[in-house]
Each structure stands twice: as C-alpha cells, then as structure tokens.
Amino acid sequence: MELHDVWFVLIAVLWTGYFFLEGFDFGVGVLTKLLARNRPEKRVLINTIGPVWDGNEVWLLSAGGATFAAFPEWYATLFSGFYLPLLLILVCLIVRGVAFEYRVKRPEENWQRNWEHAIFWTSLLPAFLWGVAFGNIVRGVKIDQNFEYVGNLWDLLNPYALLGGLVTLTLFTFHGAVFTALKTVGDIRERARKLAFKVGLATAAFALLFLLWTQVDGGDGKSLVALVVAVAALVAALVANQAGREGWSFALSGVTIVAAVAMLFLTLFPNVMPSTLNEEWSLTVTNASSSPYTLKIMTWCAVIATPIVMLYQGWTYWVFRKRIGTQHIAETVH
Amino acid sequence: MDLALAPETLARWQFGITTVYHFLFVPLTISLAALTAGLQTAWVRTEKEKYLRATKFWGKLFLINIAMGVVTGIVQEFQFGMNWSDYSRFVGDVFGAPLAFEALIAFFFESTFIGLWIFGWDKLPQKIHLACIWMVSIGTILSAYFILAANSWMQHPVGYRINEAKGRAELTDFWLVLTQNTALAQAFHTLSAAFLTGGAFMVGISAFHLLRKKHIRDMKTSLRLGLVTVAVGGLLTAVSGDVLGKIMYEQQPMKMAAAEALWDGEAPAPFSVFAYGDVDKGHNKVAIEIPGLLSFLAKDDFTSYVPGINDVNKAEQEKFGPGDYRPNVPVAYWGFRWMIGFGMTSFAIGLAGLWLTRKKFLLPQHLRVGDDEVPHLVLFRNKALNPKLTRLYWLAAIWTLAFPLIANSWGWIFTEMGRQPWVVYGVLQTRDAVSPGVSQGEVLTSMIVFTTLYAILAVVEVKLLVKYVKAGPPELTEADLNPPTKIGGDSRDADKPMAFSY
Numbered sequence: 129m130e131l132h133d134v135w136f137v138l139i140a141v142l143w144t145g146y147f148f149l150e151g152f153d154f155g156v157g158v159l160t161k162l163l164a165r166n167r168p169e170k171r172v173l174i175n176t177i178g179p180v181w182d183g184n185e186v187w188l189l190s191a192g193g194a195t196f197a198a199f200p201e202w203y204a205t206l207f208s209g210f211y212l213p214l215l216l217i218l219v220c221l222i223v224r225g226v227a228f229e230y231r232v233k234r235p236e237e238n239w240q241r242n243w244e245h246a247i248f249w250t251s252l253l254p255a256f257l258w259g260v261a262f263g264n265i266v267r268g269v270k271i272d273q274n275f276e277y278v279g280n281l282w283d284l285l286n287p288y289a290l291l292g293g294l295v296t297l298t299l300f301t302f303h304g305a306v307f308t309a310l311k312t313v314g315d316i317r318e319r320a321r322k323l324a325f326k327v328g329l330a331t332a333a334f335a336l337l338f339l340l341w342t343q344v345d346g347g348d349g350k351s352l353v354a355l356v357v358a359v360a361a362l363v364a365a366l367v368a369n370q371a372g373r374e375g376w377s378f379a380l381s382g383v384t385i386v387a388a389v390a391m392l393f394l395t396l397f398p399n400v401m402p403s404t405l406n407e408e409w410s411l412t413v414t415n416a417s418s419s420p421y422t423l424k425i426m427t428w429c430a431v432i433a434t435p436i437v438m439l440y441q442g443w444t445y446w447v448f449r450k451r452i453g454t455q456h457i458a459e460t461v462h
Numbered sequence: 463m464d465l466a467l468a469p470e471t472l473a474r475w476q477f478g479i480t481t482v483y484h485f486l487f488v489p490l491t492i493s494l495a496a497l498t499a500g501l502q503t504a505w506v507r508t509e510k511e512k513y514l515r516a517t518k519f520w521g522k523l524f525l526i527n528i529a530m531g532v533v534t535g536i537v538q539e540f541q542f543g544m545n546w547s548d549y550s551r552f553v554g555d556v557f558g559a560p561l562a563f564e565a566l567i568a569f570f571f572e573s574t575f576i577g578l579w580i581f582g583w584d585k586l587p588q589k590i591h592l593a594c595i596w597m598v599s600i601g602t603i604l605s606a607y608f609i610l611a612a613n614s615w616m617q618h619p620v621g622y623r624i625n626e627a628k629g630r631a632e633l634t635d636f637w638l639v640l641t642q643n644t645a646l647a648q649a650f651h652t653l654s655a656a657f658l659t660g661g662a663f664m665v666g667i668s669a670f671h672l673l674r675k676k677h678i679r680d681m682k683t684s685l686r687l688g689l690v691t692v693a694v695g696g697l698l699t700a701v702s703g704d705v706l707g708k709i710m711y712e713q714q715p716m717k718m719a720a721a722e723a724l725w726d727g728e729a730p731a732p733f734s735v736f737a738y739g740d741v742d743k744g745h746n747k748v749a750i751e752i753p754g755l756l757s758f759l760a761k762d763d764f765t766s767y768v769p770g771i772n773d774v775n776k777a778e779q780e781k782f783g784p785g786d787y788r789p790n791v792p793v794a795y796w797g798f799r800w801m802i803g804f805g806m807t808s809f810a811i812g813l814a815g816l817w818l819t820r821k822k823f824l825l826p827q828h829l830r831v832g833d834d835e836v837p838h839l840v841l842f843r844n845k846a847l848n849p850k851l852t853r854l855y856w857l858a859a860i861w862t863l864a865f866p867l868i869a870n871s872w873g874w875i876f877t878e879m880g881r882q883p884w885v886v887y888g889v890l891q892t893r894d895a896v897s898p899g900v901s902q903g904e905v906l907t908s909m910i911v912f913t914t915l916y917a918i919l920a921v922v923e924v925k926l927l928v929k930y931v932k933a934g935p936p937e938l939t940e941a942d943l944n945p946p947t948k949i950g951g952d953s954r955d956a957d958k959p960m961a962f963s964y
Binding site: 171174175178179180181182183185186188189190192193194196197198199200201203204205206207208209211212214215218219221222223224225226228229230231232233234274275276277278418419421422425426429430433434437440441444446447448449450452455456457458 | 543545548551554575576582585625633898908926949951957958959961
C-alpha cells in the first residue's frame with residue numbers, strides 16, 4: 129500500500145468522522161421543526177449538541193485541509209467545480225454557527241424565532257447537499273484533460289446524486305433522532321424514538337435503492353460487503369430502537385454511516401473523481417496526489433493527531449453524558 | 463457571463479473582502495482568549511469575586527466574537543479551491559500541509575475545548591474548567607502560527623523545488639517552511655498586534671464604564687490589565703514590525719520601496735512623511751522627507767543604499783522577463799502609514815493611561831482613591847488632570863478602541879497588495895492563480911452573497927456586543943461560587959437547570 133493509498137483511506141476516515149458526528153447534529157437541527165412542540169423542547173434539542181457541534185464541524189475542515197495537502201488536484205477540481213452548491217453549504221454553515229451562539233443572547237420573540245428557522249434550514253440543506261456532492265463524486269462528472277470541471281450546475285442535479293442527497297438527509301435525521309432519544313429524558317425521548325422509527329424506514333428505502341444503484345454501476349465484492357453491512361446495521365438500529373436500546377441503536381446507525389461512506393470510497397478507488405468524458409481524464413490517487421515527502425509528513429501528523437483528537441473529543445461526550453429535559457433549561461437570557 | 467475585467471480582479475476583491483473581514487475577529491479572539499484565561503486564573507488563585515465577574519464579562523464578549531471568527535474561517539479553508547484552483551494545483555503540495563496541520567492540531571483543540579468551557583461551568587471541577595480556556599488560547603495561537611507560516615511561504619518561498627513535469631511546487635523541507643525568519647517575524651508581529659488589539663478593546667470598554675462610574679471595581683481591574691496589554695503588545699508590535707521590515711527589505715525590496723514611494727534608489731535613503739506622485743511617470747510630485755531614516759529602518763545605519771521602485775522593477779524584468787512588477791504604490795504607501803499610524807496611536811494612548819492611572823503607592827495621599835472609586839488621572843506629582851482633560855482621556859480611550867482593528871486590516875492589505883503582481887513571490891503570478899473553470903458570474907454571485915451576509919452579520923454582532931458591553935459584568939450566583947467537584951457535575955439535584963444553555 130503506497131502513501132497515496134494510505135491518504136485515500138485517511139481522507140475517507142475524516143469524511144466518515146464528519147458524517148458520523150455532524151450527521152447527528154444536522155439531524156437534531158432538522159428535528160427542531162419535526163419533533164419539538166414548543167420552544168423549551170427546541171432548546172432541549174439544541175442543547176443536546178450544544179457543547180459538541182463546533183468540534184464536530186472541524187472534521188469537515190480537516191477533510192478539506194487534508195485533501196488540499198494530500199490531493200491538491202482533487203481539492204482544486206472539486207471545490208471549483210461544485211462552486212455554487214459549495215457556496216450554499218458555506219453560507220449554511222456560517223449562519224448555523226452564529227445561530228446556535230446568538231439565538232439565546234436576546235429575549236425578543238422575533239430574534240429567537242428567526243434563529244430557530246435558521247437552525248432548521250441550515251441543518252437540512254447541507255445534510256441534503258453533501259449527499260448530492262458525494263453522489264456526483266462517485267458517479268463521475270464532466271472533467272476535461274486539464275482536470276477542469278466543464279459541466280454546469282444542472283449536471284450536478286442528476287437523479288442519482290439527488291437520491292444520494294435524500295439518503296444523507298434521511299440518514300442524518302434518523303441518526304439525530306436516535307441521538308435525541310439517547311440524550312433526553314421525558315416525553316421528548318419517547319417521541320424521538322417513535323419518529324426515529326418512521327424516519328428510519330424512509331432511510332432504509334432510499335439507502336437500499338441508492339447503494340444498490342451504486343453497486344450495480346461500479347461495485348465489486350468489497351463494496352458489496354460494505355453494502356450488506358450498511359443495510360444490516362440500519363435494520364438492526366431500527367430493531368434496537370423499537371426495543372428501547374438507545375445506545376445500541378445509536379451505535380448501529382453510526383455503523384450504517386461508516387459502512388455507507390466506506391462503500392462509496394471503495395467504489396471510487398483508485399479514482400478520486402472520475403471523468404465521465406474520458407476515462408483517461410479521471411483524477412486518481414496517483415495523478416491527483418502530492419509528492420511522497422509531503423504525504424509522509426502529513427501521515428505523521430494525521431497518525432499522531434487523529435487518535436488524540438478522538439480521545440479528547442470522546443472525553444467531551446463523557447463530560448456531557450447526562451440526559452437533559454425541559455427542566456434543565458434555564459429561562460434566563462445569556 | 464463575462465465582464466470587462468481581468469479574470470483575477472473579482473477573485474481578488476472577494477479574497478480581500480472575506481479575509482479582511484475574517485481578520486477583524488481573529489486578533490480579538492487570540493487576545494481575548496488569553497486575557498479571559500488570565501482573569502480566570504486570577505479568580506482560581508485568589509478567589510476574589512471581581513476576577514470571576516471580569517472573566518464572565520470578557521468571556522461573553524469573547525464568545526460573541528469567536529463565533530464570527532470561526533464561521534468566517536470556514537470560507538477561508540475552501541475558497542482557495544473555489545476561486546484559486548490553479549493556485550491550489552500549483553502550491554498544494556507545499557501550502558496545503560500547514561493548512562492541514564492547522565485543522566488537525568489547532569482547530570480541533572480550539573473548537574472542542576471552547577464547547578467544554580462554555581457549557582462546563584457546572585460540569586467540570588474548577589481547575590479543569592480553567593485548563594479548557596487555556597487550551598482554547600493555545601489552539602488560537604497555534605492556528606495563527608500555522609497559517610502565518612503558510613502565508614510567509616507566499617511572501618518568501620523556501621524549502622521547495624519546482625517539478626517541471628508536474629508543473630507544480632513540491633515541498634522539500636517542511637521544517638524550514640515552519641521556521642524561516644519570515645514566518646517567525648510574521649508570527650511575532652501578528653500575535654503582538656493581536657494583543658495590542660485585545661488590550662485596546664479592553665481599555666476602551668473599561669473606560670466607557672469608568673466614565674459613567676459604573677462597575678468601578680471590576681472595570682478598574684480590567685482597565686489595568688488592558689493598559690498593560692496595550693503597552694506590552696504595542697511595544698512588541700513596534701519591535702517585531704521593525705524586524706519584519708528589515709527582513710522584507712531583503713526578501714521583497716519592491717514592497718518596501720512602494721511603502722515609501724521611493725521611486726529611485728538613494729544612499730542615504732530618506733523616510734517619506736508625505737508623498738503624492740505620478741505612477742505612470744514613476745516619480746513623486748510632492749515629497750516631505752526625513753533624510754537617512756529609511757536607510758536606518760532598512761539596514762540599521764543612516765547611510766546605506768536602498769533600491770527604489772524603478773530599480774527593482776528593472777531588476778525583476780531582467781530576471782523574470784518583460785512586464786510590470788510594481789504593486790499599487792498609493793495603496794502600499796498609505797496602507798503602510800495607516801497601519802503604523804492607527805496601531806501606534808493606540809499604543810500611545812495605552813502608555814499614557816498606564817502612567818495616568820499608576821498604582822496607589824506612587825501617588826500622594828490626597829490623590830489615592832478607594833477600591834470603589836474611579837481613579838484620578840494624575841499627570842504630574844501631586845496634580846490630577848482637571849475634569850475636562852480627564853473626560854477627554856476616557857473619551858479618547860473609548861473612541862480609539864477599534865484603532866488596532868483598522869491597523870491590522872491595513873497591515874494585511876499592505877503586505878498582500880505590496881506583493882503583487884505575485885501571489886507567491888517570484889514563483890507564481892496572481893493572474894495565473896485563478897480558477898479557469900469558474901465564470902465571472904459565479905465569482906460575482908459568491909462575492910455578493912458573502913458581502914451581503916457579512917454586512918448583515920456585522921450589524922447583528924456589533925449590536926450584540928454593545929448590548930453586552932452596556933450590561934456590564936453579571937451578578938454572581940450561588941452556583942458560580944460553588945463549582946462542581948466531580949467531572950460531569952455533582953448530582954445534588956438531578957433536575958437543576960444547566961448553568962449555561964443555548
């Protein structure tokens with residue numbers, strides 16, 4: 129296994145980390161409208177992710193920065209090619225971060241309601257758009273011999289990619305609902321479980337269709353294994369949810385995300401961004417990667433830093449392990 | 463959509479707007495994190511409640527500020543790929559590494575521990591909670607270091623070779639990229655300016671309350687801390703600026719010649735106080751100068767030769783081929799002056815304040831005040847400033863609280879525009895760095911979107927800051943004074959509301 133293959137795996141790991149973690153906090157954001165019945169319940173939901181959403185989001189920045197360093201050509205083609213969808217994602221992430229922080233800083237009804245709308249939409253849109261983006265990466269886009277994206281916005285909104293968007297949106301919402309059931313007490317916990325079941329069924333339908341489509345289009349034996357694991361974990365997560373085993377259900381919905389991302393990357397390899405115009409023009413782990421020296425330094429950094437990050441981020445979840453309910457939300461404006 | 467503009471023009475405007483905007487929040491974040499951590503340390507060590515109130519007060523302003531810094535930073539991470547894809551392809555092998563280090567090491571640190579600090583008041587024992595804000599502070603400083611090392615490589619590329627076959631720069635010595643003198647001097651300069659910024663912010667807000675005779679006890683502490691920070695930060699900014707200037711005279715003589723509107727080399731070279739010139743003809747029409755001072759700034763003596771814009775332009779033409787290698791001279795000239803002028807004004811106000819509010823034991827009996835009284839501003843032994851001048855000083859401190867922010871912005875505009883037409887000095891020109899596949903319509907769209915969004919958020923943020931500045935330090939609660947002893951919080955009352963919730 130050469131260093132650029134290692135880095136293909138590490139990039140996959142960073143994206144997996146991002147979707148696992150920010151996945152549930154996007155989901156919780158979506159649930160503020162689907163599940164919460166009043167402001168105190170909305171606040172319970174927001175506070176389940178309050179201390180952790182920021183750290184979760186850094187997995188995206190790391191995936192972006194690491195792609196820049198390890199696969200500059202991939203970074204350049206991807207972000208200049210998917211320009212407008214990425215712009216929309218960035219706008220959402222900007223507003224979302226400010227919304228969490230500022231919503232509680234003023235008592236006015238309008239102020240709080242507007243930021244609550246913002247939290248919902250800026251969670252929903254990226255949850256959908258990341259699926260569209262990955263659908264396009266796996267399926268391939270119009271890339272010319274200079275590695276420039278030459279398609280347009282509408283080319284990105286093809287049925288396969290849109291289905292990918294529905295998968296991430298429903299999967300993250302399911303993941304968020306299961307997380308809510310795990311982190312809350314009282315009535316909202318029960319309702320989160322019930323909603324998780326419904327959303328989980330929709331997720332299963334979309335995911336099965338999308339992953340099968342992926343498998344038929346470009347899968348092999350390994351990707352088939354990942355597919356089976358993803359679907360089995362999702363079903364098991366639903367069963368655990370119905371049985372009231374919230375910890376298991378959350379772990380299993382996490383496994384679903386890990387396996388689904390793994391499957392996409394397995395299908396992709398050794399390409400990182402296939403060209404639909406000419407196979408010769410595809411970006412691969414070889415022609416898009418940095419020099420061995422840079423990859424070596426980056427490997428040291430990632431191999432040392434990532435486990436440490438996981439340790440202290442894991443510790444954060446331990447510190448905030450207590451379930452919360454409406455009784456824990458203070459009235460005061462901070 | 464094609465506009466009658468060079469392809470890089472809009473991309474440059476966008477980068478300028480988003481980066482200058484982002485950098486309004488960065489220095490305040492860096493300095494307020496450390497200052498808040500310092501205040502909280504004072505609380506933990508002395509258990510004086512004024513320190514805890516100050517921690518909560520400045521901590522809140524810090525949080526309002528860092529939220530904006532974090533979210534506008536996300537754009538920075540991705541816009542190289544969006545608008546500067548040829549730049550990214552060319553330099554990714556070198557430039558990407560410090561960026562990735564920044565994310566993996568510094569951003570994770572910052573963002574994880576800030577969550578722990580915000581929500582951890584009733585979940586973490588006192589000392590662990592304190593350690594969290596220090597971790598945030600370390601994260602902000604590390605982050606600054608990595609990104610400045612990356613920028614320094616654009617100013618003065620080292621530790622790389624050009625791979626002709628792949629058409630890109632490749633890293634050969636990462637350690638050199640991190641430790642070259644440009645990176646060290648830039649980090650030193652930027653970090654000390656950050657503390658000047660936070661200090662002036664603290665002084666201005668403390669002065670605001672003291673002028674109104676509110677929250678006197680807490681604000682006196684903050685005022686002193688702010689003044690000391692301004693004095694130390696300002697001094698170090700000046701020293702490091704001098705060091706960085708000398709390095710730049712070696713590495714980018716064009717930038718420094720433009721900063722002085724020195725068209726033709728001179729020995730000894732004068733420092734320009736005011737100049738108005740003709741860029742096309744390459745000379746000044748009006749020039750007020752101090753003889754020899756520029757030689758001193760560049761080379762530490764009053765006689766040395768300093769090359770002018772026309773000389774460097776000719777030298778670069780010989781080296782790199784025909785072309786215009788001059789940056790926008792008026793921007794460089796005035797940017798350099800605004801940077802120094804605004805920054806040093808704050809420094810002067812801080813120094814004056816430090817003297818005027820000197821400690822009790824340095825004052826005669828009748829000018830000493832109690833802890834709950836606004837201090838006299840004492841210029842000479844035995845004599846306090848009259849009420850008018852006193853009021854004037856407080857007002858000056860308030861009105862200049864944002865001066866370092868202006869200085870920082872001009873500093874970046876100067877150093878980045880002074881490097882033009884290069885994006886990587888001597889290696890890659892800005893016009894060759896843009897995304898060829900991105901239309902001007904797309905760039906214009908994103909520029910309008912970001913600018914509008916940023917303008918709205920600026921209003922929101924400033925209004926919030928003003929609200930919380932006016933509110934002053936909060937009253938302490940029973941819970942504030944009795945921090946938990948166990949990680950996760952003491953389970954005295956399972957249904958007790960959280961100390962902080964969104």
